[in-house]
Amino acid sequence: MTPTTPTATADKTAPGPVPGLLKLPAHIARWATLAGATGVLLSTFLAWTWTAAFPGNLTVDLYPGGLQVLALTGALLTLLFALSAQGVRGLGWLTPGGKHSPVLLLALGTAATTLYSVAAIAQKLGGLVNLEPGGWIAGIASVVLLVGALGLPADTPGDAVRPPTSPHQRLLHSFKAPTPERGPVLPSWAEILIIAAVVGAGLEVFAYGISTPYGELFIGYLLTTGFALAAITRSGLNRRLSAVTARHRNVTVAAAFIAAFIFPLTQTSEAYATLGAYILIFATVALGLNVVVGLAGLLDLGYVAFLGVGAYAAALVSGSPYSTLDVQFPFWAAVLTGIGASLVFGVVIGAPTLRLRGDYLAIVTLGFGEIFRIAMQNMDGTSGPNVTNGPNGIPNIPDLEILGFNLGEEHTILGFELGRFSNYYLLMLIFTGIVVLVFRRSDQSRIGRAWVAIREDETAARAMGINAFRLKLMAFALGATLAGMAGTVQAHVTFTVTPTQYKFVEVVPPNSAFLLAAVILGGMGTVSGPLIGAALLYLIPEKLEFMAEYQLLLFGIALVLLMRFRPEGLVADRRKQLEFHDTGQLDVPKAGLTKAGV
Template sequence: MTDTTLQTPAERGLLPLPAAVARPLIAVGAVGTIASAFMSWTWTPDFPGNLTIYGYPAGLQILALVAGALTLLHLLAQWRVKGLGWLNPSGATSPVLLTALSAFAVCWFTGIAIAVDLGGLVNLDPGAYVAMVASLLPVLGALALPHPAPGTGLKGYLGKPEQPRPGTLSPLAERAAVTVGTALGLIVFTYGIGINDDDSETFIGFLLVCVFAAWGLVHSGLLDRYTTMSTRHKGFAACLAFAAAVIFPFTQSNDHNANIGVNILIFATVALGLNIVVGLTGLLDLGYVAFLGVGAYAAALVSGSEYSPFQVHFPFWAAALTGMAASLVFGVLIGGPTLRLRGDYLAIVTLGFGEIFRITVNNLDGDSGPNITRGPNGITQIPDIQLFGFNLGDSHTFGSFTLGRFANYLFLMLIITAIVVLVFTRAADSRIGRSWIAIREDETAATAMGINGFRVKLVAFALGASLAGLAGTVMAHVNYSVNPQPYQFAGAAPPNSAFLLAAVVLGGMGTVSGPLLGASLLYLIPEKLQFMQNYELLAFGVALILLMRFRPEGIIANRRRKLEFHETGQLDVPAQTTLSEDAAVTKAGA
């Protein structure tokens, strides 16, 4: 056993324990956490998940088991066990601590939730106490491992450690790694979306494990390596992601989960359109949800609803083109006179446009104005879409699988989302896309270089509006109706402009996957945590404050914006050189 007094500062952790003791302590705690998942945590099935059965983990016990297994894996990787070096090639301490915190968080949260929900600690069975004690041991042991940044205290564990340059793999091995990563992502998403809406405790535990486990993967460098491989095989990774989304409905026995998936894709598609305006062009649009409403109302008026004043029934492709064209026209009409403004002035004008749209459709009820939108009642009884002889409102059987109405619409939205992603990526990589980025970085300099700033911004505004209109046409058919209530800046439930803007900022401006992830999180979390629905705006505000403080570039960062928001030390050497040259000139002059 090594005496802590003989350890160098770089070898000491926050706790005065030698590594020869810390690592076994972590291992014992991780194994104990795994074992506790097979014990009873409470005597009554009243707590969500039925944690009363010995030998059969369920609910939060499964999450504790996964967190304990991840802690053990990261420990063995940090311990340089043969075959696991790829998980933590630098041997960093922080991934072990973060995964240990995932087990600690879910076990202690469960114990406290049982005591609070059921009325006291007497409702905890021995398994809960074992889980709480066992999950604490890896945290203590990780704090005794070599400190990643000596002298910085707990703050030093938050900084991402430097990773060695990864070795190269064969193209086949990289594709296999991307396939495994996609499969794991599908499993995690399927498990999370499958948690019952009234089981908020299990979903909170799921979020805790995901946050700390993902944080640990970032610190170990594994997520960066996976991103690099996915970028190197971009087409293959995109096809895998699309295939995983197609497989998702076949994993669900409840069509309600497919409905959640449809809404996520609708809002993610609209967020991608907003990402063109905000992320690529740098225009702050606070009334973007109005374009979604324009597309939805335009499709509702021509899709055969008996409450539409225009008794016409266009096929879906014509209704979709009508919605896109209407949003495009409104985008040009609003953008034409306003896009010469900048910054806060543009934001105020777009906010006003959003409110004008909502008030207008609310007043076109036959009393305050012509009877076109039926005012607050909206346009209802919009028929389901029919494509190639298939009615998307009917259930369809494929072998032993039965796909309901929302699963059918999910497949339709997957195709539309793929089209929107293709349009976004092609536009961003084109000449006009580089002009958007130049306008975002410095409009004055871009104009001086010959870029027509007004025309470029108008194209971005119109393209983003038309993509939102396309998503609106599907949303009108999915919901069977449209009404003015959702189309406001901030509301009790999405869609609203605040939700869409938060999805873009949270996920990562200027990226494709960022708005997809942001829309998924911001829709799924309130859906599963019913008690938060009355505090949705408060939750948005807190999340954005934390994000701006710790990761202003978003969860999935655009490389350019990441360099803007974080000091990389690239200017240190030139600055020191300049000072040295100034000192030399001064000395020579003296």
Template structure:
């Protein structure tokens, strides 16, 4: 592995060592910049307890003094975070643990997050109510305070890379690219962090308590995001969580939390499922529990696709068809009146039928096609997805045999009844009323636990290591004696069966299965394009990455429906930006992170990763 990137202007020479410099706003001395940032953050927190507008016509009622509401809560959280990072930057005792990787870069992003959310709110008030005249003193104070905080944060010193000398034989275009590259490196350096300091040794009970706190925060953020009732609040939530998470990540806290969860992996997984099981109890009705169960279905299918794409490296563009095979198979044998078979099997039998049907189709499709590679395999799987949709659309008794009822689908699928527990009825548990979708939420949580167990055990097994070898270099893996075809067929069949397993529950949740539910692409997931995006954006080859990616990719399109025809445009721009700045995914393993950021890593880090 190459440990030192070569200088294109001076081949064979290592880049010059970085040197210290001023901030992006160079006229501010470091002490004044820190003082200005801290002052702006404190004023931001104080402004959240003032009235921002005079009328409750703006969603969230920002007219109350002493009681933050709506977008004020988000700005309050970011202002408090900026204040804590500023205190840590000063070296205040008891706050240094907040920034194990350094405070300045995290402070810049936190100040930027406060500024972006506050000015978005001020702008929304001005647009919807007819101008800035509708701002109360609190709105003006928060606008000025966040601007001061951002100016101060940008004035903090950062490590500036020395500019490399130009080769006199370079063309003008080469010099232009060189200058642009140095400018981009300078900008990135303003948000760069140093190596994270290791946490002091702690008792296991303290580490478990920290993991519990992290899971509680994650549950709170997810519940808040799902429960946003109006568009402005959700857009502010996206700004707050995106930039806020970036600030916390730059501080090193995410890295430390990841190390703790890795140390107690089994406990962390169990805690995550417990936290997810608490979600229905935070809801007063089934409105948002509905989103929860669909997110679990989407995430379960994405995790199954992660075996095919993330571990084995097989680009499958028709994976949603296996979800459809499982759903149709379960619908046909679950007692639906529109089913031509007239069967009503118990749920465990319907699950086996759906998973087995998807497994068979996975083997039938994979056996003749998995000898292909790359784009050719992708084209074949894309064709299979379209063939499935057209086939179930034509088996209506007119164009073909009467099996799937054509475009009308299989309707009136009855609710599940397992050991006398009716999933379609409300139940009272510990004083909480659990509705229909909450019942299916718990069922999908159990199925996801099975999928997670299969993913972990298969990924850590001998066959899992063979998948990774095939993904990294199939030719080298074949030369080492790995049966590439057999290994890929196992991955394809296993991924298909897991998708079919989720499809059996989807059929009962939606009451109806139709061909239009299983497209390659569309505005609302699940579809093959969104499933693949969930795996890539979340982090290929990881267990938690596709789950986080699927949750975001299902939630965001549902919340952005007010944008109408511009929804996919805004969503596509967001994906492009995410892939530009974090191509390895939101939660990536260390190997893939080094592959994408090899030039940004130090020689010691690369050598350690290579070892």
């Protein structure tokens, strides 16, 4: 009997390379990916259609425009990552370990953007006959790119036990988290330059998205940026950047706020500053809800009511001719009035309800949100006391004036013209900074750690001596206060306050459903997550007005897909990543459990 050598055993059990979704030879898949990306890249310098009736003017050779710019960007990134995965000198830092899943994600995004562009041209102009040679080359090259990328070998983590067999398992295996790599340690000045470059790139990407003039371009923008960010995450570059920003946290925060301050100065239209102001209002309220849901774990479905309390309180003391109080407070007094009213309502509503948990608390807060809206609608002097003018609300709210600086007038600062919405954008940026500071201080404090303990297991937290009710009431009151502060600015930005602005769900945010979605999709318990989630959820309905009938349907589909592939949110903290993904430990063989008697 010949004994089995360790080498032979290792050869039989060692996992081989995991094939891609399409069973192609590795070298053919790589070359097809490179050829497809190159073809899409070159096609953007040719005309895609013969008429300028399709937005973006895709009729000019050697000058990409509109959707061609997005296809060019996606193809260029795909080429860089594909060459990196093949070991090209100087690009290895993009895909450490020769990973192919970032290439697959970028190829999917590039192909989706290009094929969508071809389909949009055919649908708008009346058939594929309206394509010029550049459009045909783009469509064919994107199909070649997609086939080649799906045939690339999947990433093989170091802890893999056996390769998957079914196509569905192979596709999911491509996106399994590999063993994290450590990047090179750079000098401090170089890391600060990297932070500045990343923040500048983020500002450029955000400004491009907010200034897209038509819906087709915005859809292509979402496809390109979404897959590109996913590829960066899969490549591990985000972990390296996180390590750099953690070492220079103050520099990162300062750079982010400087970039946000520069945004209105870079816009040529006041309409984009308008979107920026509304996004900051929505994002600030979402960050306040993150205190309640993300830190304390209290499911609040009526949070938008606190925004309404602050807005109505500020409107009543704003000096509006339709206000029943007939008073006009200065700016700081109006803000304190809105904050105080929201704080009182938060304590009054939270005191009797926070002894409930889970679904019961969610139903009670949902009821409070509807009670607030109906109460504001009935205080018209007929169905109730004359306080809020009922369904008509409080219109003609005057603009704020701070130290003689009227925010409703145009001003010139450092040679830049700032209109009304640019002024309110900068004011909301200050309020957002205050909310971020409060959130970060609360999260890192003893109270913040107690909130997290209550969120994870309230029974265990009580057993450790934590006064759960008092701390939950503090979180509820703090979240209400932050929402009320944003509401005071919203009342002046919108000129009017009506009950219909504070429904539970509506196509146009802010409302309780979209606020909660912004927190969950962005990443609970983080600072940047709700800000990003709120920006996306506000921009999408604004930019896709031509799909108004299907917006909620598409929103539901996006929720399902994101919860399936990234349940921890777009920006997740370490705890959520460990909760929703594998820990990287080996599976225990069933034979061992059987022998142990389990």
